[in-house]
Amino acid sequence: MGPLPRTVELFYDVLSPYSWLGFEILCRYKNIWNVHLQLRPSLIAGIMKSSGNKPPALVPSKGKYLTNDIKLLGQHVQVPIRIPKDFFSVILEKGSLSAMRFLTAVNMEHPEMLEKVSRELWMRVWSRDEDITEPGSILAxxxxxxxxxxxxxxxxxxISTPQVKNQLKETTEAACKYGVSHS
Incomplete structure (x- = not known):
């Protein structure tokens, strides 16, 4: 019998295309790499605020780089990732609060579904350019x-209960305590 798997925590938000790429790689290779993958839905807006960083799209040189980088990485990792048509509206105005609260509720009550539901939310926003903020979109x-x-x-x-709100806040704060920052 081999060594016990190491636990790898993945703090993520479906608003982040880089998180999606990391998610898919870790899900794909977790057994080969002998890791126990612990998915930790968190709120990227809270991480940005805590770290004092701006979203990459707001920094012109990073925004330009991100567009090409995401396309190339998606091809390399074989993830069907595409930049949403109204990128700034999706990222900066609509956000992911409801989706991440929903994933927090999934994790609390049906953790066995977390990977699949997370992937479907990423597919909606980053592959099919569909909404992830409306209740009907999340249900779909x-x-x-x-x-x-x-x-x-x-x-x-x-998703509006104190239990879910507090859990998402605690997970986001845990990410910040680890020194997570999005740049």
Whole structure:
């Protein structure tokens, strides 16, 4: 029998294309690399605020680089990633708060579904240029991931509860304590 797997925590937000690429690589190779992957939905806006960093798209040279980099990395990792048409609206105005609260609720009550639901939310925003903020959009992602309509609706009703809000806040703060910053 080989060594016990090491735990790797992945703090992520479906608003981050780089998080999606890292997510897919870790999910793909976790068994080969002998790691226990612990998915930790967190809020990138909170991480940005805590670290004092601006989103890369707001720094002109980084924004230009990001567009080409994401395309090339997506091809290399074989992830169907595309920049949304209204990039600034998706990233800066709409955000991901409801989606990340939903993923937090999934993690709290149905952690076995977290990987699939996370992937479907990434597919919506970063592959098909679809919404991830409206309740119907979140339900569609959950159902496509294999959740029942009833189960997804029940979780969606919990995204405004103090338990879910506090858990997302605590996970985001834990990421910040590790020194996570998005640049």
């Amino acid at each position: 992602a959950a159902e496509k991931a294999g959740m029942s309509t009833e189960g997804a609706r029940a979780l969606l009703e919990k």
